[in-house]
Amino acid sequence: MEVDDGNESKPSASPVAFSSVFDPSNRIGFFKSAFAFASQMAADIFDDNQEDKMENKILSLLDDIKKRKREKKDESEEEEDAENKRLRTSEADTKKPSHDDPSPPNKNNGLDMKNYSWSQTLGDVMVQVPVPFGTKKKVVICDIKNTSLRVGVKGQPLLIDGELFQAVKVCESYWILEDNETVTILLSKCNPWEWWKSVVKGDRGIDTSRCEPGLRRLDGLGYEAERHMRKLLFDYGQKCKGLPTSDNCPEVLQKFIVHHPYLNLPQSE
Numbered sequence: 001m002e003v004d005d006g007n008e009s010k011p012s013a014s015p016v017a018f019s020s021v022f023d024p025s026n027r028i029g030f031f032k033s034a035f036a037f038a039s040q041m042a043a044d045i046f047d048d049n050q051e052d053k054m055e056n057k058i059l060s061l062l063d064d065i066k067k068r069k070r071e072k073k074d075e076s077e078e079e080e081d082a083e084n085k086r087l088r089t090s091e092a093d094t095k096k097p098s099h100d101d102p103s104p105p106n107k108n109n110g111l112d113m114k115n116y117s118w119s120q121t122l123g124d125v126m127v128q129v130p131v132p133f134g135t136k137k138k139v140v141i142c143d144i145k146n147t148s149l150r151v152g153v154k155g156q157p158l159l160i161d162g163e164l165f166q167a168v169k170v171c172e173s174y175w176i177l178e179d180n181e182t183v184t185i186l187l188s189k190c191n192p193w194e195w196w197k198s199v200v201k202g203d204r205g206i207d208t209s210r211c212e213p214g215l216r217r218l219d220g221l222g223y224e225a226e227r228h229m230r231k232l233l234f235d236y237g238q239k240c241k242g243l244p245t246s247d248n249c250p251e252v253l254q255k256f257i258v259h260h261p262y263l264n265l266p267q268s269e
Contacts, residue, residue, distance in 0.1 A: 102197065102207035109195065109211040111204065115159040116151070118199050120211075123192045125168075127151075127185040127199055129159050134180050142175045142183060144168070149200065151183060162200035166191055 103111060108119030108126075116129040129151050131140065141158065143150040147167050152158035164187070172188035189196075197205035235245040 102205050105206040105208075105211055109206075111198070111206050113203065116199075120196055122189075122195070124189055125187040125196055125199060127160070127187065129183040129185070131159075131177075131181060131183055135177065136180070137177045140177055140183055142185065144170055144173050144175065144185070144187065146170055149185075149187075151185065160200060162202060165196045165198050165201055166194060 106112060106117075106119065109121070110117065110119035110125075116127055118125060118127045120126065127149075131153050135153055139154045141150060141152045141154060147164050148162065149160055149164055150158055151160040167190040169188040169190055173186060175183060175185040178184050187199075195208040195211045197208055231246060235247070
């Protein structure tokens with residue numbers, strides 16, 4: 001007696017031939033038979049399990065395609081973000097000012113520094129150094145030499161201490177304490193035809209090609225400093241002409257004030 005093996009595949013049924021004949025008088029019946037035959041053939045070829053497996057494979061393939069697209073998109077976005085970050089960093093490094101790179105000058109051909117600000121004409125350099133409010137003149141250190149400058153307050157670190165960019169005429173250079181809070185210094189250049197890049201060598205400099213010749217405005221100093229500087233300039237002009245100064249002949253200054261009241265010069269005592 002033979003025993004059927006459960007794993008042995010069953011023999012397939014013999015194919016059934018399509019036996020319907022087209023009858024012009026019964027076209028609908030012919031097509032119904034044809035569709036029925038086709039359905040039977042499909043059922044014989046693809047059983048339910050095969051259809052489920054095929055559907056699962058298709059869905060799995062679609063999910064895999066979507067997953068790969070997402071991964072590719074994420075990788076592309078990460079690469080783009082990394083490139084943008086690199087470009088921003090490169091631009092920031094390019095724009096970052098270096099200590100050696102010249103800065104554009106301020107409106108008075110100088111520069112505003114951390115401890116002081118300065119301006120210049122072709123003939124002189126003016127430096128303004130803020131000091132603690134209420135500072136007395138006797139505690140101010142302002143040592144002007146031919147090639148160096150030291151400025152500060154006694155008992156505190158110097159605010160300026162270094163070699164000047166170019167030599168100055170010490171006898172024609174001055175300083176005053178304005179409103180007990182600002183030391184204003186006028187340095188007379190030995191070479192009046194050269195723009196200074198900085199007051200002290202080693203400090204951040206300016207692009208001298210952008211300096212503009214002309215008279216520096218004094219009305220931004222403050223009332224006391226402005227009046228004193230104008231008096232110094234008046235006396236300097238008198239000396240250059242070989243004429244008496246306001247100290248030697250006060251009447252000269254008074255006469256000049258009468259003819260030039262807009263200059264805000266101080267009255268002689």
